[in-house]
Amino acid sequence: MNNYTDISHWRQESIKHVSTNHYNLNTLHDEVIRKTVEVAMKKVQREWGSSPAPFAFFLMGSAGRFEQSVWSDQDHGIIFDGNADCEEYFLKLGSEIAVALEMVGYETCEGKVMASNPLWCQSIADWKQQISDWLEEASWTSLRHFSTFIDSRVLVGDNNFINEIKKLAFTIINNEPRLYLRLVENVDFIKKGVGVLGQLLPESSGEQSGKIQLKQTTFFPYVNSLRLLALKESVTDSSTIARFNKIKEKYPSIYSFEKYFIQLLQFRLNFQQDVRSYQQVHLIPLDKLTKQNKKELKLLMKKGYDLFSDTKKIIENECSAWL
Template sequence: MLDRYTEMKQWRKNKMETVSANPFTLNEWHDEIIRITVKRALDQVQSERGAPPAPFVFFLMGSGGRFEQGIWSDQDHGLIFHGGPHCQDYFLTLGKEIAVGLDLVGYELCDGNVMASNPMWCQSIHGWKQQISDWLTEASWTSLRYFSTFFDSRGLIGDNRFLHDLKDHSFSMIHDHPELFLRFIDNVDLIKKGIGVFGQFLPEFRGEQSGQINIKQTTFFPYVNALRLLALKEKIYVPSTLSRFQKIKHLYPYIHSFEPYFIQLLYFRLHFQQNARSYQQVHFISLDDLSKKDKKELKWLMRKGHDLFSETKKIIEDGCSRW
């Protein structure tokens, strides 16, 4: 099985150059690689422990869940199974095999352990509902981060109805407790600034990334966080930022007008990821690599993202004042 994962890594490396210029083609390729790897992991576990003891769904979260992965990506995934607690050991074994397989193929292990090998992210439907309830009841910075990570999810293999059921449960809880919307805003409101008051870039000033801009935190997050907030408000199940833009098109025409900027950002980010050699490098852009035109474009995309988030924040706060 190790050889099969190694073959997958080489296949991924060989094909990457042909798909890396287009963010949508690239993410379809990521899906294909991950799907094949997970199926091979399942074959391995079935050869040792037999067929799965219950129906399940394997799902992606984070950038993978949103169909927004770059050239390099780490792992964010989970498992939901329709069975009792006695099934968890089997699915944890599967989760560990998936994590090992994806790591060998070229997707780094998640630093935060947001993987199906972790019992927190590998549970029965009942266990998941209880955990979501606990996260939203506690409503701490950490618990809402966990929930937001889960909410940006989509099934890749298995029964997608399980994930839909959990999002139903989430929407029910949130709309019964509208004060949670303000907590969600607080959770994502501290956006790292990329531009100073005089219009100058604010790059990292220490360590290996000195002189570089963290495009993920300064530019990408405002778009992603804004559309997630509206998805929670409007009970939108789809996880990708572009799909969320489409769903709110008629509800919030002004918000929808920011969609072209996000598409522009996807291509801009991907263009400057081409020379990245690791997941650690992929979120940073050196100012030395940017032409005058590039810098102007990046500042524009940053400002539009912050405008979008500010407008979204007003919508959520105005709605809360009426509830």
């Protein structure tokens, strides 16, 4: 496969065979994206010459966490080990990758979290400065950017580039424990999925009317909790499951929630078989849920809320001892 059209056809043909298995599905996504990036690299190399410096192409968001569903948008960046003169080349590469991935079947990110954006395509030195600036500013937006970056993993290139920057972030936060509390505040709002009478709460207006927003009501509490604890324990892994395993000895009570997150991943896939666009991938029509489905979803929501509450208490208690 040496062109984007062939890769797109391969993706479409292959994905239906792995759409019910979380690990196999995400392994396929990695293979498709990696092949697309390799073709983009060859195209840019023909037009602009060889790469002027070593670099790493990395994924963020659900791709960075190895948690993509059948459909996914783009969240990616580039780190290069060179000076400012290299930036033009890597922005060109980032733009080609963004166009290529859209052709293959991954929608562009509405928030421009892509290697075509100078904010997400920088040298190692500039990335370190940006991470420091984000944490020093500690605004809602800067911490949102920071949290997005922390869910990163390298797909093509040197993994040490990412880890070097993450370790700098760990050092900064450990020296400023108040930042843990700010990071908790940044994700403290959880969209309610269950009403006071125990009923599921679907969207009430627009095209999403009558559908449950699974990402905001159910996934976020798990993902945000384990990101917070990964930061506190200096865990470089980006996937939620890997983070569960890295903190299980210190926080066995938190680890007990892992089985519910795995159950949630499968629950989502069970309702994705007929989805035909990224816009629908996080929505589940309430009228498609059986009584048992509703019971299961309520349990997964409740466990997510409990997990976030427990995580928040851990961070507040331990940080109060440091301040």
